[in-house]
Amino acid sequence: MTSYNAALAEAFREHRDVLYRIAVARLRGAGLQGDAQDVVSTAVLSLMDHPVAAVTNWRALLIDVVEKKVVDHLRSAWSRRRDGREPKPDDVKDDRFDIADAEDEIDVLKAIQVATDALNALPEPHQTIARECLWHERKQNEVATALGISQPRVSQVLKEAKNMIASKIEESGVTR
Amino acid sequence: MSDTFDGHQRERLPAIALEDLFAGAAYQPPRLEDDPAARILGLVVDPALRFDGSAVKRARIRAGLKLPLLVQKLIQRGWEVTNSEALGWENGRSGAIAPALIAAVADIVGASQSSLAASAPTNDPVSAIRTSESFRQLVTRAAEALSVPWDVAAAKLESAAAIPVHRGGTPDIDAALQSLEVLVEELESRRR
Known part of the structure; x- marks a missing residue:
C-alpha cells in the first residue's frame, strides 16, 4: 500500500519536466516564466495540504493542479499590476504569434509536442531559421548575419514557418 | 494585460503563442536537488x-x-x-x-x-541554517515578496543555502545567511 505523500513524491519526480514545461509555456505570455518554480511548488503544497482521494492518474492530476495554480498566479499578478503595486515586465514581446485565446481550452503539452514535431519537419531554410529564432530565441538580425541573408528575408521565412507550424497545431485539434 | 468592460477593469489572461510553446519545450527544469518542490516532497537528500x-x-x-x-x-x-x-x-x-x-x-x-x-551524527550546516531565527525571518519576507506560501519560500531559500553543500563546499553559516539576505532583498526590490 503506497501512502499518499510517497505516491505524490514519486509521481512528481517522474513528471516534473512536463509540469515545468507547461508552467513556463502558460506563464510566458505575461512575462512571468521566471515564476514557474514557485507555481509548481505551490501546486505541490496544495496537493499535500488537500489530499485527493483514490488517485488513478497522477500525471493528469498534477498537470490539472499546476494549470489551475498558473491561472491563480496570473490573476494575482494582474491584480497587483492593476493596483500599481507591480510594473508590467518589459520582456513581453509584441511580435507574438498567438495560437489560442486565454479562454480557449488547449492541451499545452500536446501543443508543445506538435509544434516541436512540426518544426523538425519544416523544409529548409525554414527549419534553421525557425529553430534559431523560436527555439534558441535569437534575434532576427543575428540570424540574418549568421546565415548571410537579409533580416527582411529572415522575417519573411520565419512568418511562413510560423504559419506552417500553426496549421499543424490547428489540424491536431489541441485547441477546442 | 488589463482591459475595460462596462466601465470596470477586468482581467484578461494572456493568450498562448507559438513562442510560448517553444519556450516550454526548450526549458531545462532545475536539478532535483535545486528544485524547491522536490525539497518540499522530501525527494532531496537531507544531510541530517x-x-x-x-x-x-x-x-x-x-x-x-x-x-x-x-x-x-x-x-x-x-x-x-x-x-x-x-x-x-x-x-x-x-x-x-x-x-x-x-x-x-x-x-x-x-x-x-x-x-x-x-x-545524522555530524553537525549539518544546512540544518543549522534552517533552524535559525534569522532564516525564519528571511523566509517570511521571501514569502511576502513572492506571494507564495511560507513552505514554498522556505524550500526555495533552503535550496539556495544547500547549493554550496551539494557542490562540495561547507558554507559558513553567517555567510550563507548574508547571501540569503541579499537574495531576499533582491526579491523585495523586484516587487516594489
Whole structure:
C-alpha cells in the first residue's frame, strides 16, 4: 500500500519536466516564466495540504493542479499590476504569434509536442531559421548575419514557418 | 494585460503563442536537488537523516521480504538503488537519505517512517541554517515578496543555502545567511 505523500513524491519526480514545461509555456505570455518554480511548488503544497482521494492518474492530476495554480498566479499578478503595486515586465514581446485565446481550452503539452514535431519537419531554410529564432530565441538580425541573408528575408521565412507550424497545431485539434 | 468592460477593469489572461510553446519545450527544469518542490516532497537528500539499519532489517524480515525484493520494489517505484546500497543501510553504513526514500521503504515493509529514520551524527550546516531565527525571518519576507506560501519560500531559500553543500563546499553559516539576505532583498526590490 503506497501512502499518499510517497505516491505524490514519486509521481512528481517522474513528471516534473512536463509540469515545468507547461508552467513556463502558460506563464510566458505575461512575462512571468521566471515564476514557474514557485507555481509548481505551490501546486505541490496544495496537493499535500488537500489530499485527493483514490488517485488513478497522477500525471493528469498534477498537470490539472499546476494549470489551475498558473491561472491563480496570473490573476494575482494582474491584480497587483492593476493596483500599481507591480510594473508590467518589459520582456513581453509584441511580435507574438498567438495560437489560442486565454479562454480557449488547449492541451499545452500536446501543443508543445506538435509544434516541436512540426518544426523538425519544416523544409529548409525554414527549419534553421525557425529553430534559431523560436527555439534558441535569437534575434532576427543575428540570424540574418549568421546565415548571410537579409533580416527582411529572415522575417519573411520565419512568418511562413510560423504559419506552417500553426496549421499543424490547428489540424491536431489541441485547441477546442 | 488589463482591459475595460462596462466601465470596470477586468482581467484578461494572456493568450498562448507559438513562442510560448517553444519556450516550454526548450526549458531545462532545475536539478532535483535545486528544485524547491522536490525539497518540499522530501525527494532531496537531507544531510541530517539516515536509515536506522537494525530497524529497517527487523521491519523487512517481519514483512517477509528478502533484501533483493525490497530493492526491486523500490526500483519499480522509480528509486535508483542497488542491493549493496540497501545492505549498507541495514549494516549501519547508511549515508544521508532523502525523506521520501525512507517513506517508500516504510510503505513497502509496512512500518512507520519515523521508526526507520535516525539522525545524522555530524553537525549539518544546512540544518543549522534552517533552524535559525534569522532564516525564519528571511523566509517570511521571501514569502511576502513572492506571494507564495511560507513552505514554498522556505524550500526555495533552503535550496539556495544547500547549493554550496551539494557542490562540495561547507558554507559558513553567517555567510550563507548574508547571501540569503541579499537574495531576499533582491526579491523585495523586484516587487516594489
